Amino acid sequence: MPDNHLIGLRRLGKELHLRRVTLQHGFRAAFKGKPLPPGRLRILSNTALADQMLLIKESERLGPIFKVWWGGKFTTCIVGHEIGRKFLNENEGKTRAATTDLSDLFPFGFLRAMEGDTHRKYRRIFIDIFKGLNLADHDAFMRSVVRKTLVGLSRMEGPLSAATITHAFKKATTEIQLRLILGVKRDSPFYEPLENAYNEYAPNGIFLVAKDKHRAAYKRLRTIVGQVIEKEHGEGKDSESLLAIALAKGDPDETVIGNLIQMTEASRYDLHGLWFWIMNMLSRDPSILPRVRAAAAGPERRALARSMAQESLRMEQSEFIHRATTSDIVFNGFFFPKDTRVRICVWEGHRDANKFVQPSTFDPTRFLGEKQSMDAYAPFGMDKHRCLGGDWTIETSAVFIEELAATLDWEVVADGPPVRGVFHFEPSSAFSARLKLLEDA
Numbered sequence: 001m002p003d004n005h006l007i008g009l010r011r012l013g014k015e016l017h018l019r020r021v022t023l024q025h026g027f028r029a030a031f032k033g034k035p036l037p038p039g040r041l042r043i044l045s046n047t048a049l050a051d052q053m054l055l056i057k058e059s060e061r062l063g064p065i066f067k068v069w070w071g072g073k074f075t076t077c078i079v080g081h082e083i084g085r086k087f088l089n090e091n092e093g094k095t096r097a098a099t100t101d102l103s104d105l106f107p108f109g110f111l112r113a114m115e116g117d118t119h120r121k122y123r124r125i126f127i128d129i130f131k132g133l134n135l136a137d138h139d140a141f142m143r144s145v146v147r148k149t150l151v152g153l154s155r156m157e158g159p160l161s162a163a164t165i166t167h168a169f170k171k172a173t174t175e176i177q178l179r180l181i182l183g184v185k186r187d188s189p190f191y192e193p194l195e196n197a198y199n200e201y202a203p204n205g206i207f208l209v210a211k212d213k214h215r216a217a218y219k220r221l222r223t224i225v226g227q228v229i230e231k232e233h234g235e236g237k238d239s240e241s242l243l244a245i246a247l248a249k250g251d252p253d254e255t256v257i258g259n260l261i262q263m264t265e266a267s268r269y270d271l272h273g274l275w276f277w278i279m280n281m282l283s284r285d286p287s288i289l290p291r292v293r294a295a296a297a298g299p300e301r302r303a304l305a306r307s308m309a310q311e312s313l314r315m316e317q318s319e320f321i322h323r324a325t326t327s328d329i330v331f332n333g334f335f336f337p338k339d340t341r342v343r344i345c346v347w348e349g350h351r352d353a354n355k356f357v358q359p360s361t362f363d364p365t366r367f368l369g370e371k372q373s374m375d376a377y378a379p380f381g382m383d384k385h386r387c388l389g390g391d392w393t394i395e396t397s398a399v400f401i402e403e404l405a406a407t408l409d410w411e412v413v414a415d416g417p418p419v420r421g422v423f424h425f426e427p428s429s430a431f432s433a434r435l436k437l438l439e440d441a
């Protein structure tokens, strides 16, 4: 059968499925006596999906709660942090985090997906472990990794592509996270095997569904981490890392070790993506990096660099919080059917002109004054699943920004509009820049 007939048939199949879902939930809503949120379920074209403003436009047309067909699922969108938080708090027992299920890799899976008492127990354990690590003690180490990376990039020939830059950033965040989470230094014999095993486990960010190949790669990772525990953490050889702290507190179970392994992957990926966004955004306003250079080294410069990391996260990278409904819910007069998706639209909330003056302008100074309330700013989540690595993200990114300012000048050769990646919008893959090492770097 010709390809376009097959595509046509598949599309028809999807349309019919969509109509069935619409009717089915429509009947249930009528039975409950509450309407479904407004909005039409339809397959969104690639052009529609490429529009970063799509859900803002829908919320302007339909109100803060509306439905869409998103990622093959009936999805209720909520735009606005206050109402999003209200939804999460009021419906805690009726939703669960919609994220990758890793429970057949290690018991209970990733903290982010846990619920109830299990989540409370492990979250407490991890809060305690995180408290034991003072990031300031690792400032010089992080700085040296970033500097090495930037100097290496500046020595490469010609304009550098987005792929080259992000590859180097990922190597840097891998080195930092392997050291700070698992206690594995660059000169350890386990470093390369671990890096390779991570690249097999999740070459392009965490997978959506665990398959046999992921289970096999996880087993390899777990074996190496077992050797690391035996050879590098024995007899107090390791200095600080989350794993060393967990070991010092007692005998960490498989869930704790599995979570540390997973956290290393998730965070090296998220951080390197954020750093590329930061570089991309700083490229748009040449007045910003000179401000970092001019600030007095120490607390003043760090405060400025932190504000740039925070503003970058307001503008990009943090996009949504996903939940799946585990019961029927009525919220703000609308019916949210069981087994559907809810998307708290974080990116859209961060573009709210009532909360941020000129919300589409990159302006780090908005983070230099009072602390932003969670009703306005929530890149790290807004409920019991709030990110444990929020400060970690801001601090490592501030080091990255300070080092960018101290090391490089660059000229953008090509750029384009942001593109929708697997997890969120990314800077254009056409981005390329000519990097120059500063004379006094």
Ligand code: HEM
Pocket: 097, 111, 112, 113, 123, 263, 267, 270, 271, 274, 317, 318, 320, 321, 322, 379, 380, 381, 382, 383, 384, 385, 386, 387, 388, 389, 390, 392, 393
């Ligand atoms: C760009 C950087 C990052 C962003 C935007 C980010 C964002 C988030 C968000 C939005 C959540 C909440 C998810 C939900 O409510 O469903 C979360 C949870 C989490 N994050 Fe991050 N994160 C980042 C980096 C990190 C880092 C560096 C670490 C660790 C070193 C980390 C560890 C965690 C953990 C353990 C959770 C689960 C907490 C729980 O469920 O109790 N994250 N993150």
